[in-house]
Amino acid sequence: MDPAIFRAYDVRGVYPRQVNGDVAYALGLAFGRMVGGGKVLVGRDVRLSGPELARYLSLGLEDAGLRVFDAGVVPTPALYIGVVEGGFDGGVQVTASHNPPDWNGFKFVTGTGETISQGMGMEELRDAAMSLANVRVPSRDPGTERVDVLGRYLERLKSLVRLKRKLKVAVDFSNGAGAVVGVRLLREIGVELHPLNDVPDGRFPAHLPEPTPETTEELRKTVREQGLDLGAALDGDADRAVFCDDRGRLLEGDLSLAVLVSALGVRGKVVYDVSCSSVVEEVIRSKGCEPVLCRVGRAFMLRKVREVGAVIGAEKSNHLYFSEIHGFDDGLFAVAKMAEAVSGMERPLSEFIDSLPKRYASTIFSVNLPNDEVKWKAMEVIARKLSSIAKETLTIDGVKAYLDDGWVLIRPSNTMPQIKYTAESVTEEGLRRLLAIAEKTIAESVSQLR
Numbered sequence: 001m002d003p004a005i006f007r008a009y010d011v012r013g014v015y016p017r018q019v020n021g022d023v024a025y026a027l028g029l030a031f032g033r034m035v036g037g038g039k040v041l042v043g044r045d046v047r048l049s050g051p052e053l054a055r056y057l058s059l060g061l062e063d064a065g066l067r068v069f070d071a072g073v074v075p076t077p078a079l080y081i082g083v084v085e086g087g088f089d090g091g092v093q094v095t096a097s098h099n100p101p102d103w104n105g106f107k108f109v110t111g112t113g114e115t116i117s118q119g120m121g122m123e124e125l126r127d128a129a130m131s132l133a134n135v136r137v138p139s140r141d142p143g144t145e146r147v148d149v150l151g152r153y154l155e156r157l158k159s160l161v162r163l164k165r166k167l168k169v170a171v172d173f174s175n176g177a178g179a180v181v182g183v184r185l186l187r188e189i190g191v192e193l194h195p196l197n198d199v200p201d202g203r204f205p206a207h208l209p210e211p212t213p214e215t216t217e218e219l220r221k222t223v224r225e226q227g228l229d230l231g232a233a234l235d236g237d238a239d240r241a242v243f244c245d246d247r248g249r250l251l252e253g254d255l256s257l258a259v260l261v262s263a264l265g266v267r268g269k270v271v272y273d274v275s276c277s278s279v280v281e282e283v284i285r286s287k288g289c290e291p292v293l294c295r296v297g298r299a300f301m302l303r304k305v306r307e308v309g310a311v312i313g314a315e316k317s318n319h320l321y322f323s324e325i326h327g328f329d330d331g332l333f334a335v336a337k338m339a340e341a342v343s344g345m346e347r348p349l350s351e352f353i354d355s356l357p358k359r360y361a362s363t364i365f366s367v368n369l370p371n372d373e374v375k376w377k378a379m380e381v382i383a384r385k386l387s388s389i390a391k392e393t394l395t396i397d398g399v400k401a402y403l404d405d406g407w408v409l410i411r412p413s414n415t416m417p418q419i420k421y422t423a424e425s426v427t428e429e430g431l432r433r434l435l436a437i438a439e440k441t442i443a444e445s446v447s448q449l450r
Contacts, residue, residue: 001022001023001026001129001130001133002018003126003130004018005018005019005023005105006122006125006126007118007122007415008117008118008122008297008299008414008415009107009115009117009118009297009298009299010097010105010106010107010108010117011027011105011106011108011125012096012097012099012103012104012105012106013103013104013105014102014103015047015049015053015102015103015104016049019049019053019103019104019105020053021052021053021055021056021137022056022133022137023129023133024052024053024054024055024056024057024060024094024106025056025057025059025060025135025137026060026129026130026132026133026135027057027060027106027125027129028056028057028058028059028060028061028062028063028064028092029060029061029063029064029128029129029132029135030060030064030125030128030129030132031060031061031064031090031092031108031116031125032060032061032062032063032064032065032066033064033128034090034116034121034124034125034128035064035066035089035090035110035111036089037065037066037089038066038067038088038089038090038111039066039067039068039069039087039088039089040061040066040067040068040069040088040089040090040091040092041069041071041079041082041083041086041088041090041091041092041147041149042054042057042058042061042068042069042070042071042091042092042093042094042144043070043071043072043073043074043076043078043079043082043091043092043093043094043149044072044073044074044093044094044095045073045075045076045093045094045095045096045097045176045177045202045236045237046073046175046176046177046179046180046200046201046202046236047094047095047096047101047103047104047202047236048101048202048203049104049202050073050094050095050104050202053094053104053106054070054094055141055142056137057092057094057106058070058142058144059137059138059140059142061092062142062143062144063138066089066090067145068142068143068144068145069086069088069144069145069146069147070144070145070146070147071147071149071150072146072149072150073177073180073200074093074149074150074153074177074180074181075153075177075178075180075181075182075237075238075239075330075331075332076093076095076097076107076177076237076238076239077153077238077239077325077328077329077330077331077332077333078149078150078153078181079091079093079109079149080093080109080113080326080328081113081153081156081325081326081328081330082147082149082152082153083109083111083113084111084112084113084326085152085156086147086149087111088111089110089111090108090109090110090111091108091109091113092106092107092108092109093106093107093237094106095107095177095236095237096236097209097235097236097237097239098208098209098210098211098235098236098240099209099210099236100204100208101202101203101204108121108125113302113326113327113328114299114302114303115298115299115302117297117298117299118299118414118415120299150180150181153181154181154184154185154188156325157185157325157330157332157333157336158185158188158189160324160325160333160336160337161189161336161337161339161340162340163189163190163191163339163340163343164340164343164344165343166190166191166192166343167190167191167192167229167230167339167342167343168191168192168194168226168227168228168229168230169186169191169192169193169194169228169229169230169231169232169335169339170193170194170195170196170219170222170223170226170228170230170231170232171186171193171194171195171196171198171231171232171233171234171335172196172197172206172211172215172216172218172219172231172232172233172234173195173196173197173198173234173238174197174204174206174207174208174209174210174211174215174233174234174235174236175197175198175199175200175201175202175203175204175205175206175209176200176204176209176234176235176236176237176238177200177236177237177238178234178237178238178331178332179197179198179199179200180200181332182198182234182238182332182335183195183198185332185336186335186336186339189336189339189340191336191339194222194226194228196218196219196222204236206218209234209235209236210235210236211233211234211235211240211241211242211318213250215233216231216233216242216244216250219231219232219233219244220244220248220249220250221248223244223246223247223248224246224247224248227246228246229246229342229348229349230243230244230245230246230338230339230342230349231243231244231245231248232244232334232335232338234331234332234335235331238330238331238332239319239329239330239331240317240318240319240329240331240334241318241320241331241332241334241335241338242318243256243318243335243338245348245349245350245353246348246349246350247350249350249353251353252277252316252318252361253276253314253315253316253317253318253319253320254272254276254277254279254280254314254316255277255279255280255353255356256314256318256320256334256338257270257272257276257280257312257313257314257320258279258280258283258356259338259341259342259349259352259353260312260320260337260338260341261283261284261287261289261312262283262287262341262352263341263342263344263345263352264337264340264341264344266287266289266311266312267287267288267289267311268289268290268309268310268311269289269290269291269292269308269309269310269311270284270289270290270291270292270310270311270312270313271292271293271294271301271304271305271308271310271312271313271314271321272284272291272292272293272294272313272314272315273293273294273295273296273297273301273314273315273316273397274293274294274295274296274394274396274397274398274400274409274411275296275315275316275364275409275411275422276314276315276316277316277359277361277424278359278406278407278424279356279357279359280314282357283356289311292304292308292310293394293396294313294396294397295396295397296315296316296317296397296411296414297315297414298315298319298329301313301315301319301321301329302321302327302328302329305321305323305327306326306327309323310323310327311323313327320334320337322334322337358426359406359424359425359426360406360424360425360426360427360428360430360431361422361423361424361431362422362423362424362431362435363422364420364421364422365420365421365422365435366413366416366418366419366420367418367419367420367421367442367446368416368417368418369417369418369419369446370417371417372417374417374446374449375412375413375417375418375419376412377449378419378442378445378446378449379398379399379410379411379412379419379445381444381445381448381449382398382399382410382419382441382442382445383395383399385441385444385445386399386401386408386410386441387399387401389401389403389437390402390403391403391404397411398410398411398412398419398420399411403434403437405425405426405427405430405433405434406423406424406425406426406430406431406434407423407424407434408421408422408423408434408435408437408438409421409422409423410438410441410442419442421435421438421439421442423435423438
């Protein structure tokens, strides 16, 4: 068993070289023993290797003493919600999210929906599974019991959305798991839907199931040419949605959060990660809400949203978290709530976006390092250097240094021997200056270790 398949938030690799029936069986045994008994819910996305992996995973879970319930093909958030609301002791989604079609993997959650992740059970799962790698795999079929997760999921989401007017929305389902229920959901809440790539197909024939500027070209063109109000693209397992406005401009997750907070009448705490724009904090405060900063990463966000009782949360990477569905991130629910938000606006979404304070933000850059030891030692030096020049620093995730005309964030990758950096300023010139500071600080800090 290749230890590289155990990642920060899931288990993932190329099928069948890294992820196959033997691996799935060992993982089922290992996770089943961690759960310790009871019942577990298993679902999968549309990948062609999904049925085989779910079968062997279920055998392992059964042999660990669990009752296994089969949800079939479902969006990952539907599986999570099904676990919590169905009183399950754990859940596993067979998925590789936005990866290419020859990949597959597993997302594990506890009975409360907490993700098995780095520092939160992943190491235990890895060690147990690898110790079971040579266990003989049985040839029988699993005795799983089928359960209708999609029907309850659909009714649950429909009950939480109220459009103010008919809205014209294009959604690219990326041929993924969101297509199995998304078209029906959006039409039944009153959206005039223009679906793209809405036939579930594990080969992902239209494009990779990862919303990027390249893969959303068709979506953005459709919105512009047909005069639609909103566009959205889902990833492969539908836990993430990327939006574009009526002019076809893509929104980062922080701007999507600003729209939702402004238009939905949100009251309470709002969680966002440290890489989000300062505009988000301004919008949150202007609406009488309390901003709460969090580390980058799904496991940290979900835990923080629940811990502080937040109404909503967002990562810049376009994961949006909602209190109404146990704090989970859900791409389909995000599309429905964004449609509700835009339906209540008295102007086009693009005009609202243009009314926000202007900021110039960079993409997230990465610097590769030899190993994690160098990464952590370099971060110690970086923290000292930035603290000496900043007006204020925030250290909940790397170092976010606030200067006169903006901020720079330098943080360690959660998954790789890399240091990541990004910056934001009120001017383009200021952004260039802040990026230069970040690059110089990282280079000098790493060179000091040699």
